[in-house]
Amino acid sequence: xxxxxxxxxxxxxxxxxxxxxxxxxxxxxxxxxxxxxxxxxxxxxxxxxxxxxxxxxxxxxxxxxxxxxxxxxxxxxxxxxxxxxxxxxxxxxxxxxxxxxxxxxxxxxxxxxxxxxxxxxxxxxxxxxxxxxxxxxxxxxxxxxxxxxxxxxxxxxxxxxxxxxxxxxxxxxxxxxxxxxxxxxxxxxxxxxxxxxxxxxxxxxxxxxxxxxxxxxxx
Numbered sequence: 001x002x003x004x005x006x007x008x009x010x011x012x013x014x015x016x017x018x019x020x021x022x023x024x025x026x027x028x029x030x031x032x033x034x035x036x037x038x039x040x041x042x043x044x045x046x047x048x049x050x051x052x053x054x055x056x057x058x059x060x061x062x063x064x065x066x067x068x069x070x071x072x073x074x075x076x077x078x079x080x081x082x083x084x085x086x087x088x089x090x091x092x093x094x095x096x097x098x099x100x101x102x103x104x105x106x107x108x109x110x111x112x113x114x115x116x117x118x119x120x121x122x123x124x125x126x127x128x129x130x131x132x133x134x135x136x137x138x139x140x141x142x143x144x145x146x147x148x149x150x151x152x153x154x155x156x157x158x159x160x161x162x163x164x165x166x167x168x169x170x171x172x173x174x175x176x177x178x179x180x181x182x183x184x185x186x187x188x189x190x191x192x193x194x195x196x197x198x199x200x201x202x203x204x205x206x207x208x209x210x211x212x213x214x215x216x217x218x219x
Contacts, residue, residue, distance in 0.1 A: 137168020
């Protein structure tokens with residue numbers, strides 16, 4: 001798979017590392033092409049580097065590893081190059097006080113879709129710190145990390161599910177792109193609980209067998 005990476009930060013580094021190891025062709029693009037070169041060198045595997053536009057041109061799948069405040073503007077500049085591509089959004093619009101910056105408005109993923117209407121936007125990889133994605137693989141108590149994925153196009157989802165598995169995780173169908181805002185709100189809640197309260201959010205939900213109540217009691 002040919003993967004263009006928009007951005008040179010921690011998420012770009014963490015995810016692209018797995019994809020290079022899995023044998024995908026990766027091209028890193030940034031406004032600072034020297035940073036793109038350094039990241040591509042660190043990734044190895046023949047990863048290319050250059051401008052944001054070159055990365056958008058290169059990939060059949062394009063990872064938008066961009067800050068929420070800049071993402072839509074960058075994507076709007078690249079809309080022609082992104083037409084017909086899968087645009088993978090991992091951003092979290094979370095501000096001071098763990099506040100959801102999109103509250104009452106469009107999700108970050110929807111804003112990317114509006115900026116590049118010819119692309120198939122898919123939301124994934126937004127619920128964990130970048131260092132979790134650096135794990136090889138992210139497995140806890142013998143269970144691979146589950147990654148919710150939201151998108152509207154079946155072919156685009158199939159590609160992203162493959163990329164999730166290449167990170168060592170299990171994809172979970174999260175519904176259409178209209179549900180991406182729920183993933184972003186979940187991230188805001190989780191980050192607030194993890195960082196603000198030092199709470200273990202895994203303790204919030206019961207095991208799957210109890211999701212609809214204790215079966216024995218209902219019987």
